[in-house]
Amino acid sequence: MSTSDHPSQALATFAAELSFERIPDAVMRRAEDLMLDWLGSVLAARSARPVRSIQRFAEMMGPAEGPSEVLISRRTTSPLFAALVNAAASHYVEQDDVHNGSVFHPAAVVFAPALAVAQAVGASGKQLLTAVVAGYEVGIRVGEFLGRSHYRTFHTTSTAGTLAAAAAVGRLLDLTPAQMPHAFGSAGTQSAGVWEFLRDAADSKQLHCAHASAAGLMSAYLAQDGFTGAARVLEGAQGLGVGMSSDADPAKLADGLGTRWTLAETSFKFHASCRHTHPAADALLQVMQQNRLKAGDIARVVTHVHQGAIDVLGRVVVPATVHQAKFSMGTVLGLIAVHGRAGLTEFDRDFLAPEVAAFRDKVMMELDGDVDAAYPARWIGKVSVTTTDGRTLTGRVDEPKGDPGNTLSRAEIEDKMQRLTQYGGSATAEEAKAACARIWSLAGEARVGRLLG
Amino acid sequence: MSTSDHPSQALATFAAELSFERIPDAVMRRAEDLMLDWLGSVLAARSARPVRSIQRFAEMMGPAEGPSEVLISRRTTSPLFAALVNAAASHYVEQDDVHNGSVFHPAAVVFAPALAVAQAVGASGKQLLTAVVAGYEVGIRVGEFLGRSHYRTFHTTSTAGTLAAAAAVGRLLDLTPAQMPHAFGSAGTQSAGVWEFLRDAADSKQLHCAHASAAGLMSAYLAQDGFTGAARVLEGAQGLGVGMSSDADPAKLADGLGTRWTLAETSFKFHASCRHTHPAADALLQVMQQNRLKAGDIARVVTHVHQGAIDVLGRVVVPATVHQAKFSMGTVLGLIAVHGRAGLTEFDRDFLAPEVAAFRDKVMMELDGDVDAAYPARWIGKVSVTTTDGRTLTGRVDEPKGDPGNTLSRAEIEDKMQRLTQYGGSATAEEAKAACARIWSLAGEARVGRLLG
Structure with missing residues (x-):
C-alpha cells in the first residue's frame, strides 16, 4: 500500500x-x-x-x-x-x-x-x-x-x-x-x-x-x-x-x-499582546535602539499595517481591561517605548499608567499597500517615528520576532x-x-x- | 429570554x-x-x-x-x-x-x-x-x-x-x-x-x-x-x-x-440479534405458541418484511461467525423455533447447531407492501408458516417486543x-x-x- x-x-x-x-x-x-x-x-x-x-x-x-x-x-x-x-x-x-x-x-x-x-x-x-x-x-x-x-x-x-x-x-x-x-x-x-x-x-x-x-x-x-x-x-x-x-x-x-x-x-x-501588534512593536524597538531614543523623545508614531490589523485592532482606543489592552496598538507601543518590552507583567501593571497612556495617544495606524500585499505569508512591521526634535525616522522588520527566520536566542x-x-x-x-x-x-x-x- | x-x-x-x-x-x-x-x-x-x-x-x-x-x-x-x-x-x-x-x-x-x-x-x-x-x-x-x-x-x-x-x-x-x-x-x-x-x-x-x-x-x-x-x-x-x-x-x-x-x-x-429480525421473530413465536408447534412441525416460513430488512439481512445466508448469525434471518428464527429464544447464550452455543441450521434453510424473506409502507414508524412482524402436516398459519405483531407499546414485564x-x-x-x-x-x-x-x- x-x-x-x-x-x-x-x-x-x-x-x-x-x-x-x-x-x-x-x-x-x-x-x-x-x-x-x-x-x-x-x-x-x-x-x-x-x-x-x-x-x-x-x-x-x-x-x-x-x-x-x-x-x-x-x-x-x-x-x-x-x-x-x-x-x-x-x-x-x-x-x-x-x-x-x-x-x-x-x-x-x-x-x-x-x-x-x-x-x-x-x-x-x-x-x-x-x-x-x-x-x-x-x-x-x-x-x-x-x-x-x-x-x-x-x-x-x-x-x-x-x-x-x-x-x-x-x-x-x-x-x-x-x-x-x-x-x-x-x-x-x-x-x-x-x-x-x-x-x-x-x-x-x-x-x-x-x-x-x-x-x-x-x-x-x-x-x-x-x-x-x-x-x-x-x-x-x-x-x-x-x-x-x-x-x-x-x-x-x-x-x-x-x-x-x-x-x-x-x-x-515574544510580546504578550495580539500577534497583529508584534510587527509594529518590533519595528518601533528597532528605531528606538538604533537611534537611542526614549519614550519622551517621540512625538508621533505611524504604524503602516495590513488591513487585518486594522480590522482586529481598530476598535480598541482606550482599553478598559488588560485583555483589551493587548489589542490596543497604542498601548502595546507605549509599553515598548516606556519599558522596552510588553510582557505579562508590564500589561498587568502598566496598561493604564500615565506615561503609557500618553504614548498611546501618539500612535496611529495606516493601511500600507506593500505590507497588506505581503500578508499573510509575511507579517511586515513598518513604522514612521517623528521625534520631538523634528526628525522622521523609519523602521522595518520583515519577520516578527519569534518567527522561524527571526527566532529567539x-x-x-x-x-x-x-x-x-x-x-x-x-x-x-x-x-x-x-x-x-x-x-x-x-x-x-x-x-x-x-x-x- | x-x-x-x-x-x-x-x-x-x-x-x-x-x-x-x-x-x-x-x-x-x-x-x-x-x-x-x-x-x-x-x-x-x-x-x-x-x-x-x-x-x-x-x-x-x-x-x-x-x-x-x-x-x-x-x-x-x-x-x-x-x-x-x-x-x-x-x-x-x-x-x-x-x-x-x-x-x-x-x-x-x-x-x-x-x-x-x-x-x-x-x-x-x-x-x-x-x-x-x-x-x-x-x-x-x-x-x-x-x-x-x-x-x-x-x-x-x-x-x-x-x-x-x-x-x-x-x-x-x-x-x-x-x-x-x-x-x-x-x-x-x-x-x-x-x-x-x-x-x-x-x-x-x-x-x-x-x-x-x-x-x-x-x-x-x-x-x-x-x-x-x-x-x-x-x-x-x-x-x-x-x-x-x-x-x-x-x-x-x-x-x-x-x-x-x-x-x-x-x-x-429482547432478542440478541439485529433489530430487523425482531418483528419476524416475535410473529413466529406467536404462531408457534398459539398453535403449540415445535420446530420439527414446521416445513417452511415466509417472513413478510420491509425493504430495509432485505437490504441489511439479505446478504448473510450461511453465517460464518456469531456476529453474522445475528444478521441471518434464518438463524434467528431457527434459534427461536428450537429454543424459544435468541439470546447471547443461544447464539454463542447454537448458531451452527444442526437443528438450527436445518430450520434456517426453511426460511425465506419476501418484500411486503403494507409492512414496508408502515416502516420506520412501525416495525410490523408478519410471517406465514407452513406446517409439515400441510396447514398454513399466519402471525402478525404490530410492535416488536421491547418497544414502548409492547414493553417487557x-x-x-x-x-x-x-x-x-x-x-x-x-x-x-x-x-x-x-x-x-x-x-x-x-x-x-x-x-x-x-x-x-
Whole structure:
C-alpha cells in the first residue's frame, strides 16, 4: 500500500519509527527551546482560576501520588492527571508557540502528556525529545489536513491535539507501526472542541488542551494493550475529514515526512499582546535602539499595517481591561517605548499608567499597500517615528520576532521563561535557572527526572 | 429570554430543576426497569477484551479504591474511573436500550456516571433516579437536535452522550440553572465520536461510551467549581449544530419539556440479534405458541418484511461467525423455533447447531407492501408458516417486543438480566436476584449503596 493510498498509515509509521538519530540537530535544539518556552507558559498559569479548577478535579479523581509531576502544584500523580493539569496550564497566558500554517499550538498538547509519560516509563531525555518531535510532526500535519474550513468552527489545537498527544505518548510506549494507527483511531474518535466559547469568553481553551492531552494519552496506552481503532479515522468515508471539514486534504498528512520538519516552522511568542501588534512593536524597538531614543523623545508614531490589523485592532482606543489592552496598538507601543518590552507583567501593571497612556495617544495606524500585499505569508512591521526634535525616522522588520527566520536566542528564551515563572509565582529564580539547565542538557539524561525541585 | 431564543438554556434549566415529584410514576418505574436492564448489559461484558483494556487503563491511572463501584471487577475507585469502566461495558453486548427517534442508546452514557457519582456524594435512590431522568431527557433531545445528517458520520450515543452524562451528574451535584449551562458547554465542546471504526470492526464503541461518560462527568464537576463553558455550545454560530450537522433543529432541544417524557419512549432489546429480525421473530413465536408447534412441525416460513430488512439481512445466508448469525434471518428464527429464544447464550452455543441450521434453510424473506409502507414508524412482524402436516398459519405483531407499546414485564426484565449476568459470569444467580430487589426498591433508599456484594 502506497503513501497516497493510506496517508495516515504513512504518518503513523513515521511516528512509530522515528529515532533520535534521524532528527537533524537543529530540529532537536529547537525542540529543547520549545520545551523551555512551554515550561514557562505552564508556570505562568499556576494561579489561574480555570487551571485551578482542573487541578482540583484531578486531585479529587486521581491518585494522590505517582510517577508524574504536576508542575504548578509540585505534587505527583499518575501520568493521566499530570498531563491533564499541565496541559490545562499550557495555553492560559497565551504565550506558547504557534504553527502558522496549521493554526495549531503544538506545545500545549504535546509536552504535557509526553513529559508525564516519560517520567512514568523511565524514558531517557533523547526518548522524550524524539517523542515530542513525533507529536509535533503528527499534530501539525493533522491540522493542515483538517484545513481552514475546520478552523472556522473547530479549535484545531483541541481536535488535532488528540492525535499529537497520541503520537508523542505512542512513541514513548514504543508502539509499533501496526499499533500506532490504533492509537490514532482512538484519538481521532475523541477529537473535539468548538469555538463557540469565545462568544462568552468561557474557560474552554484550558479544557480543550487538557482533554486533547488526556484523550491522546489514553489512546496510546489502549493501543499498547491491543485496543483497536479505525485505520482511517482521518481520511475515511466516515472520518474526521468528512465530518468536521469541507476542505480536508489527505495529501497533507504525509507531506515531506522525514525531510520537512514542521517543528522548526513553529513560532515563539515574544510580546504578550495580539500577534497583529508584534510587527509594529518590533519595528518601533528597532528605531528606538538604533537611534537611542526614549519614550519622551517621540512625538508621533505611524504604524503602516495590513488591513487585518486594522480590522482586529481598530476598535480598541482606550482599553478598559488588560485583555483589551493587548489589542490596543497604542498601548502595546507605549509599553515598548516606556519599558522596552510588553510582557505579562508590564500589561498587568502598566496598561493604564500615565506615561503609557500618553504614548498611546501618539500612535496611529495606516493601511500600507506593500505590507497588506505581503500578508499573510509575511507579517511586515513598518513604522514612521517623528521625534520631538523634528526628525522622521523609519523602521522595518520583515519577520516578527519569534518567527522561524527571526527566532529567539537561548538567552531570550531563558529570559522569557524566567519572567513567566515570576509572573506565576511558581518557582524561585534559582529553581527556574536549574530547570533551564536541566532542559539544555536533557538529551544527555539517561532518565527524565522532575523538572522542578 | 424565551425558550425559543435560547432552547439549550431551557433544557439546562429543566435538568437543573427537575425534582422527583414532577416525574410521573410510570416514568419513574420505567427508569428502574431501564436501570436493571443496563446492569445486565454491563455484567454481560465482564470479560470482553476491549472492556478489559479500559479497566486496566483505569487501574493504572486511577486510585485503587474510592467511593464508587466498578461493577465488573467488584473493586472501587473514584467516580471518574467507575463511570469510565462501567460505561465501556454498557454497550458491548448490544443488549442495552435504544431511543428510536434520536438513534441514541441512553443507558450506556447515563447510568454509569450517575451511579458512580450517586455513590460518591451519598445521594438517595430518588436523587439518583431523578438524575437519570434528567440525563435521558437531555441526551435524547440533543440527539434529536443533531438530526439524521449528524448520524451519517457521528455516533450520536457518543456525541450527545457527553451532555446526557453532564446533565445526570449535574443534577446529582445540585447544579443551579445558572451552572448547568456551563456543564453543557464543557460537555458539548468535548463531544466526539465518528463511525469510521465500523469499517474495521474496531473497538471504538466501547471507547465512545467511556469517553462520553467521563467527559460529561468532568464537565459537571467543573461547572460546580465555577469553570465556565459556552452558553450556546449546541445552537450557537460556532457550536455543534453548525460544526457537526446540516439539519440541526434547535426547537428539538426544548420539545415538550415536562410533558413529553422521552425516557418512556425508549425500547428494550429482547432478542440478541439485529433489530430487523425482531418483528419476524416475535410473529413466529406467536404462531408457534398459539398453535403449540415445535420446530420439527414446521416445513417452511415466509417472513413478510420491509425493504430495509432485505437490504441489511439479505446478504448473510450461511453465517460464518456469531456476529453474522445475528444478521441471518434464518438463524434467528431457527434459534427461536428450537429454543424459544435468541439470546447471547443461544447464539454463542447454537448458531451452527444442526437443528438450527436445518430450520434456517426453511426460511425465506419476501418484500411486503403494507409492512414496508408502515416502516420506520412501525416495525410490523408478519410471517406465514407452513406446517409439515400441510396447514398454513399466519402471525402478525404490530410492535416488536421491547418497544414502548409492547414493553417487557418486570419478570422478563429480571429474566433477561439473569441471563446476561450468567453470560458474563459476573455474579451468582443469588447476587443478581439481590441486585434486582435493590433496584426495585431504590426509590425508598436513603443512600445509594453498592449494587453488588
